[in-house]
Amino acid sequence: MMRVAKFAKSCTNICLCFVLLLILYLLNREPPNDVSGVRDDVINDYQYYMSDVGDVDSLILDKADVSEEKENSFLRKGAAERRELADQVLVIVVASDDPNQTLDGAGEAEGLEAPVETTGINDDVDVLRDNDVMIGNIVIDRSEDIVSKIQNETMDNLNEVLQVGVSQLVQSHHENNISSAFYSREELLPVLKKPPSSRDEPGEFGHPFIIPHRMGASVERQVEEGYRRHAFNVLVSDVISVHRNLGDKREDVCKDKQYTRPLPTMSVVICYKNEAFSTLIRTLYSVLESVPAVLLKEVILIDDFSGNDFTEAVKKEIEELSLVKLSRNTEHLGIVKSRIKGAKMAAGDVIAFLDSHCECYEGWAEPLLHRISRDRTVVALPVMEIINPDNFKFTVTPMQRIQRGGFDWTLTYRWIPPHRDRFLNPTMDMTQPVTSPTMSGGVFAIERKYFNEMGNYDDGMSVWGGDNLEMSFRIWMCGGRIEIVPCSHVGHVFKSRSPHDVHNDVVLRNKRRVADVWLDDYISLFFKRTPGALKADSGNITSRVQLRHNLHCKSFSWFIKHVYPELYVPELHPRLSGAVCCRLGETIDICLDTHSDDVIPGRPLGVDRYKSRQRTQYFEFTKHNELRHNSVRDVCVGVTSSHKVEIQRCKFPFDNHETAPPSQQWEISESGKITNKETQLCLTASTAKVWVQDCDVTNVRQKWKWK
Structure with a gap:
């Protein structure tokens, strides 16, 4: 019996060794290099790692044709089917070095203004995340893959490691460190781990993916249609993985930061209407693959009456994601009322509102939660990074160049320059929060109870427009603060225009509500620059005026003097x-x-x-x-x-x-x-x-x- 047992154990060890070697071989092997069938002129600019590729134009049309029929067919496919389809079409494409070689199909109407694009941190260097390891040309998340644990184990305890599993190792580590005042790195592992990816895949590490003009008129039509419907290059978004790995180019002082326990839990609310599918799903996965599991209470998706096919595709994508909740409006309500609905559903200590075309960067959630845990009256903002709408390049802003939020006297949000002392005083602690007079509203975190105490959103506003400034004035004038947390980064696709039909009268009405409630005597400056608002009906503002009284809010002149002193106040009576x-x-x-x-x-x-x-x-x-x-x-x-x-x-x-x-x-x-x-x-x-x-x-x- 002893011999049989020893023989069985030896066989087991041999099998485990074979499995290990197979895994390492698969991870380390080069992608197939057959490029048969691809046009010669395209090969000069790109490399296609795939077999039996047919005509490039028809392939891309098969993958991402944005006509209603083909798009809906694409949406009805499950996640695995879509991934397989993508693999058949344009699996790994190395982007051209020419950053100007784009197909510009942007519209004319203005959308949310993007911050001034600056040179990012290590733009030309790929920096791995702490939990990632490079094997050959493949990036794997070692917090998920057992290979990273195996590398430091001997053959004697290989069987034990495989049987125990990563989750039990993490639990054991947690029990051994429970007395520590700080979270360990293992405790802050995210809900999902990123799947292995090649660093040469489109968009990886935030690199731009550029479609050359030479790829034909059919591709050009698709790109133009994507711009028409969504105001950015949908084809590029579809080609890039929804799990793309952006690496980690944060400053070392942010990477090394430790957070004391306990941090508050977070509910993430994402509202959308017929967003480009790949962009929405990338937003969702970027949350699940970055927020620590111990801190993420839930992700709440509010579907603002999208098309039925789109809704069904989202349902299918999230059916195995237990933390994701989906609620569909029975009519189009707009961003304000949809976010109010999402906030009512939230159970986390903190609510993080995200637009549906974002990507959350490594370690973005912990700094926001930490700041709010120290002062519940702070509305915490990440550094809003630009995701280029043409090629999806992701740029990480250096901490001294953080731009803040302002406004002009038409009550339109504007980006304003960084504080001068961030340039003049190199010895200052750049990780300290940066006050901002206003916020764009696209991404912010706020304590849930404080959010409701301060009046939630103004439910008298319609659809979109002015809500971010209304909340900004209210937070500052009524005792709160708006701060940008330099160690937190979230990317945002800044569209050239709003792809949704929001009539100007709706925006004027919303702005008129803001002016009537918050501007005091400065309202004449708004009317002088926005004469159409004089005819706008702001509706019943009694409850908002009463809210301002109940919260003992300060005057707008106080706001200008103490919060936004650099704002130019036009003369009320110019010569x-x-x-x-x-x-x-x-x-x-x-x-x-x-x-x-x-x-x-x-x-x-x-x-x-x-x-x-x-x-x-x-x-x-x-x-x-x-x-x-x-x-x-x-x-x-x-x-x-x-x-x-x-x-x-x-x-x-x-x-x-x-x-x-x-x-x-x-x-x-x-x-x-x-x-x-x-x-x-x-x-x-x-x-x-x-x-x-x-x-x-x-x-x-x-x-x-x-x-």
């Missing part, structure tokens, strides 16, 4: 205001015109025929002798050293604290001449352009009036 026009001929009034609400400093000032209430023709002559245009930025009319008239960033009060520089100061005479103070040249117009030249009292092109 002159309106359109600045020159009469050419008997009936033609030619006026200064920026030709865009989103004026970019450095562009020439233009002219156009007078149009009543045209925002691009509205200027103010201030007490500092500026010709200031009230666009989404603070811009002034200035003259360059070469005597060109252009739109410039206003130097007062940011650079020149006392008054505007002479190049941006103007003198206006009773005869209508407008003279630049620095050059002493006069503003002169034709029907096509404006310039400065020597002043001439007889020149009708230099006689201006305000309308």
Whole structure:
């Protein structure tokens, strides 16, 4: 019997060794390299690791044709089927080195403004996450794969390791360290582990995936259709894995940070309506593959009345994910009411609201939860990273370059520069939270009970627009704080426009509610720049006014003075205001015109025929002798050293604290001449352009009036 037992044990060990060697071989082997059938001109730019590839155009059409019929067919397939289909189409493609080789199909209407894109951390270097290991060219999550445990074990205890399993090892480690004040790394393992992936797959480590023009008209049509329906490159999103590994390019001080137990639990709320399927599912998996299992209470998906096929596809995707709850609205409610619904369902200590086109970065949740655990009145924001809508490049912002949230006087959210002391004081602790006057609303975390105490969302708002500023003003003015936590990063696809039909009247109505409740005497600045809001019906605001009274909120002037002192407050009564026009001929009034609400400093000032209430023709002559245009930025009319008239960033009060520089100061005479103070040249117009030249009292092109 002893011999039989020894023989059986030997056989078992031999089998285990064979299994181990097989696993290592499979992980270490190179992908197949057969590229038969691929066009020669495409091979020059790309590598296809697949067998029996047919025509590239038809293959991509089979995978991601965005026509209703084919998209719905694609959605009806299960996760495994979709993955298999993707493997048959465009499995591993190495992106071209040319970052400009994109198919731009973006629309014209404006969406949420993206922050200014800066050079990211180690943009050209792939950095593994702490739990990852590279075997050959394959990245595996060693917290899931037993191979990483086996590598440090001898053959004598191999059988024991395989029988015990990772979960029991983690439990044993937890019991041995329960007395520690800090969470161990094993305790903070996420709900799901990322599947093994090749570093050369599209989009891995946040690299851009670029579709070349040469791939044909059919692909170009698909890309354009994706932009039309979703305002980003859906085909690129479909090709990139929904489990893509972004690596970990955070600063070491963030990676080494330890968190004291206990941290509050988190419920994640994601609302969507007909989002691009791969983008939504990538958002979901990025949560499950990053938030520690001990901290994630649930993920709540609110389907805002998407199409039936889309809803069924999501149901099928999540049917084995017990932490994910799905609720579908019976009618389209919009983001505000959908988030209110999701918040009511939440059971976690903290609610994290995410847009449906995000990717959560490694270690994003713990810093937010830690900050809220120290001060429940803090609304904690991650650093909002840009996911390029054309190629899905993911950039990680260095901590000293964190941009904050502001607004303009049309009550539109704007990104504002980082605090100057983050550049001027290199010895400061960059991990400390950064205060932000407002938030974009796309991603934030807030303690659930505090969220309800502070009035939740304004349920009188419709669909979308203005809700983020309303909450920002309310949080600050009523005793809370909005802070960006530098060690937390979440990527966001900044679309060029809203793909959903939200009528401007709806947005104006929402903004009017914000103005009526929170702006106090500053409301006239809003009306002056948004005259259409005067006719907007803000609805019944009694409950929100009462809420402000009950919460003992401060005034809006306090907010400007203590929270947003760098905000330029336009003069309530400028010396002159309106359109600045020159009469050419008997009936033609030619006026200064920026030709865009989103004026970019450095562009020439233009002219156009007078149009009543045209925002691009509205200027103010201030007490500092500026010709200031009230666009989404603070811009002034200035003259360059070469005597060109252009739109410039206003130097007062940011650079020149006392008054505007002479190049941006103007003198206006009773005869209508407008003279630049620095050059002493006069503003002169034709029907096509404006310039400065020597002043001439007889020149009708230099006689201006305000309308």
